[in-house]
Amino acid sequence: MPSTSTTSISISELRDRFDGRVTAPGDDGYDRARKVFYGKWDRRPAAVIRPTSAAEVAGVVGLARDRSLELAVRGGGHSLAGHSASDGGIVLDLSAMTALEVDRGDGTAWAEAGLTAGAYSKAVGADGLATGFGDTGSVGIGGLTLGGGVGFLVRKHGLTIDNLLGAELVTADGRILQVDEQHHDDLFWAIRGGGGNFGVATRFRFRLHELPGIVGGMLLLPADAELIEGFVAAAEAAPEELSAIANIMVAPPMPFLPPRAHGKLIVMALMAYAGEAAAGERALSPFRALAEPLADMVQPMPYAGLFEPVEDMEVTEESARSLFMDTVDAAAAAAIVERLQASTAPMAVAQLRALGGAMARVPAAATAFAHRDRPIMAGVGCVYEDAGDRPTHDAWADGFAAALRQGATGVYVNFLSDEGPERVREAYPGATWDRLVEVKRRHDPDNLFRLNQNIPPGPA
Numbered sequence: 001m002p003s004t005s006t007t008s009i010s011i012s013e014l015r016d017r018f019d020g021r022v023t024a025p026g027d028d029g030y031d032r033a034r035k036v037f038y039g040k041w042d043r044r045p046a047a048v049i050r051p052t053s054a055a056e057v058a059g060v061v062g063l064a065r066d067r068s069l070e071l072a073v074r075g076g077g078h079s080l081a082g083h084s085a086s087d088g089g090i091v092l093d094l095s096a097m098t099a100l101e102v103d104r105g106d107g108t109a110w111a112e113a114g115l116t117a118g119a120y121s122k123a124v125g126a127d128g129l130a131t132g133f134g135d136t137g138s139v140g141i142g143g144l145t146l147g148g149g150v151g152f153l154v155r156k157h158g159l160t161i162d163n164l165l166g167a168e169l170v171t172a173d174g175r176i177l178q179v180d181e182q183h184h185d186d187l188f189w190a191i192r193g194g195g196g197n198f199g200v201a202t203r204f205r206f207r208l209h210e211l212p213g214i215v216g217g218m219l220l221l222p223a224d225a226e227l228i229e230g231f232v233a234a235a236e237a238a239p240e241e242l243s244a245i246a247n248i249m250v251a252p253p254m255p256f257l258p259p260r261a262h263g264k265l266i267v268m269a270l271m272a273y274a275g276e277a278a279a280g281e282r283a284l285s286p287f288r289a290l291a292e293p294l295a296d297m298v299q300p301m302p303y304a305g306l307f308e309p310v311e312d313m314e315v316t317e318e319s320a321r322s323l324f325m326d327t328v329d330a331a332a333a334a335a336i337v338e339r340l341q342a343s344t345a346p347m348a349v350a351q352l353r354a355l356g357g358a359m360a361r362v363p364a365a366a367t368a369f370a371h372r373d374r375p376i377m378a379g380v381g382c383v384y385e386d387a388g389d390r391p392t393h394d395a396w397a398d399g400f401a402a403a404l405r406q407g408a409t410g411v412y413v414n415f416l417s418d419e420g421p422e423r424v425r426e427a428y429p430g431a432t433w434d435r436l437v438e439v440k441r442r443h444d445p446d447n448l449f450r451l452n453q454n455i456p457p458g459p460a
């Protein structure tokens with residue numbers, strides 16, 4: 001029997017108000033509705049509400065504010081820290097808001113915040129257009145954009161926020177604001193990197209780029225320290241059209257790998273050259289020359305082809321750390337080999353992305369993403385089943401990240417897990433933090449939007 005009330009909200013009242021788009025404990029679809037990408041965030045909200053308009057979003061925000069309920073805002077549900085799940089609160093699930101309006105003449109698109117990167121890319125890709133998001137189609141454009149957005153077009157066209165022209169934002173007081181360079185510019189600055197701290201974005205206006213096709217796909221190479229160092233050097237020297245995401249791991253028995261590679265260290269690289277095929281082949285040749293590829297699936301394809309759903313990935317437990325590096329030299333490459341081989345998890349990975357290009361040409365203070373000058377982003381992580389093993393694998397991830405750390409601290413906010421307030425500060429160095437706190441104090445003084453990598457408003 002579906003429940004009709006909780007201690008502080010009446011579910012039947014909510015069902016009337018939101019036209020039945022409310023799922024509560026006891027409902028048939030409850031387990032599906034509360035599920036997020038990472039299985040470890042197995043939380044039980046009082047209600048999952050799926051609004052269909054900005055006005056309804058404002059209604060949910062008002063409800064959470066007035067009844068002092070925890071509010072979890074969910075786009076694609078891929079938060080590493082479980083921020084789109086709640087125990088006992090309300091999940092504001094944007095997945096019913098997926099409208100997309102493309103203005104070809106203007107080269108822009110208004111996209112509702114419930115779209116995934118894959119759905120958006122597929123839709124605009126049909127017209128030979130693209131906006132850069134991340135490397136995975138199922139990630140929501142909401143969380144990804146508000147944190148920054150680092151993907152295959154980062155060197156050519158910058159971060160996702162560098163292609164964000166405006167947004168519609170529901171603030172803590174329930175107003176629906178249009179924010180851009182001319183209107184509420186403090187909020188427009190803050191939502192470009194500051195995450196969901198300032199309101200619920202209901203739609204975004206993005207710049208579109210002509211991209212009729214790319215040369216892209218997976219390139220698998222046998223790995224040792226020398227190859228890892230050479231791979232990163234090639235990625236940094238490549239034209240800006242080319243982005244390479246190198247995943248270094250002990251090879252599982254994947255069907256497209258020769259059996260001799262199983263159990264050996266490999267680089268599984270996701271390559272994308274955003275341009276014409278012959279130039280793409282030339283840009284890829286230094287990578288193919290590093291070693292005889294174990295598998296080479298890089299080929300001309302539509303950009304959206306990079307976001308084809310592979311299979312529904314089930315990740316239960318993960319220990320991961322992210323950081324920026326200045327260089328991957330011989331010592332760093334050797335540390336990567338050693339630490340990966342020391343992991344006792346069923347699967348452990350180090351990921352390296354060469355940045356620079358268009359992303360680095362935007363001044364650090366122009367948006368709330370301040371790490372413009374960091375040339376390499378690294379992630380280390382492992383996945384496993386048993387939560388009891390978490391301390392062991394967390395310690396491995398911490399040790400690995402410490403071994404790679406060089407120069408200034410810093411982390412990309414969207415690759416933070418639940419690592420505490422000190423790490424959130426690392427995402428927003430120096431003046432960026434102070435400015436974010438000021439905007440937060442002005443627009444969300446009671447910290448209604450706190451289930452995120454939180455920027456507390458502090459005392460007035």
Ligand SMILES: Cc1cc2nc3c(=O)[nH]c(=O)nc-3n(C[C@H](O)[C@H](O)[C@H](O)COP(=O)(O)OP(=O)(O)OC[C@H]3O[C@@H](n4cnc5c(N)ncnc54)[C@H](O)[C@@H]3O)c2cc1C
Nearest residue numbers: 075076077078079083084134135140142143144150196201
């Ligand atoms: C498999 C995987 C691959 C990834 N690859 C990349 C990558 O290549 N590049 C990259 O930059 N990032 C990447 N990420 C990180 C990703 O950007 C973040 O996890 C992001 O927060 C996910 O957004 P979401 O909408 O799916 O998540 P959700 O869990 O729904 O939301 C995450 C956070 O954003 C807030 N939020 C979401 N939508 C809104 C909104 N409309 N208004 C206000 N707040 C909102 C939520 O409250 C929450 O705090 C990846 C993550 C995963 C799990």
